[in-house]
Amino acid sequence: MDAGAPVIAVDGPSGTGKGxxxxxxxxxxxxxxxxxxxxxxxxxxxxxxxxxPLNAEQPVAALAANIDLRFVPDPHAEYGMTVLLDGxxxxxxxxxxxxxxxxxxxxxxxxxxxxxxxxxxxxxRRPGLIADGRDMGTVVFPDAALKLFLTASPEERARRRHNxxxxxxxxxxxxxxxxxxxxxxxxxxGRAISPLVPAADARLIDTTAMDVEAVVNEAMRHVREQGLA
Ligand code: DC
Numbered sequence: 584m585d586a587g588a589p590v591i592a593v594d595g596p597s598g599t600g601k602g603x604x605x606x607x608x609x610x611x612x613x614x615x616x617x618x619x620x621x622x623x624x625x626x627x628x629x630x631x632x633x634x635x636p637l638n639a640e641q642p643v644a645a646l647a648a649n650i651d652l653r654f655v656p657d658p659h660a661e662y663g664m665t666v667l668l669d670g671x672x673x674x675x676x677x678x679x680x681x682x683x684x685x686x687x688x689x690x691x692x693x694x695x696x697x698x699x700x701x702x703x704x705x706x707x708r709r710p711g712l713i714a715d716g717r718d719m720g721t722v723v724f725p726d727a728a729l730k731l732f733l734t735a736s737p738e739e740r741a742r743r744r745h746n747x748x749x750x751x752x753x754x755x756x757x758x759x760x761x762x763x764x765x766x767x768x769x770x771x772x773g774r775a776i777s778p779l780v781p782a783a784d785a786r787l788i789d790t791t792a793m794d795v796e797a798v799v800n801e802a803m804r805h806v807r808e809q810g811l812a
Pocket of ligand 1: 597619620624686690691716718767
């Protein structure tokens, strides 16, 4: 942890191109990258594997505090890194719809979020950190040098997810995805702690009618405007 290292916080729901934009920013600037959703996904998976019910706040939080999680950079991996839980590669297992649902459930618990706070802040190192999540700008790095908040209509986000899954040969109905996105949005926005809302000083980017390239360009414009590149 290096409290002097600058942070760019990128928040918003899934399906906004956030992950891709963050990786591209990290690459362009040569900064470190924190995909905070991975932590919640890993905790959800670890709980399921340990037979800990996802609605049991304290046992899940205890697990979150002690979880042996490692990130190994790998340019060939789909998300640019391999994630190890107790030494086992869980990179694929944490990306399923089910793992996303479990993550959203455990992420609603204050004790779980508190247990993961220090671990997230430890990613802050020079020359800088791109932090991808829901509460990077509001809770984890409130002093971020730049805060971006990406949005897109639920319909467009469902369509993007549908295309992603289709490319992987997974056939899920668009309507089911849309319903799932709406339910998860509601849970993420409505939770009492760290709800998915933009920080007061965040810059909003509505990506509904933009392709990834356009979003990256717009994000880079803000980065330069802020004197970070
Ligand atoms: O970004 P993602 O899809 O990997 O996130 C999975 C879940 O984790 C999502 O439903 C919300 C939760 N999450 C969170 O509450 N706070 C974060 N900083 C990142 C993710």
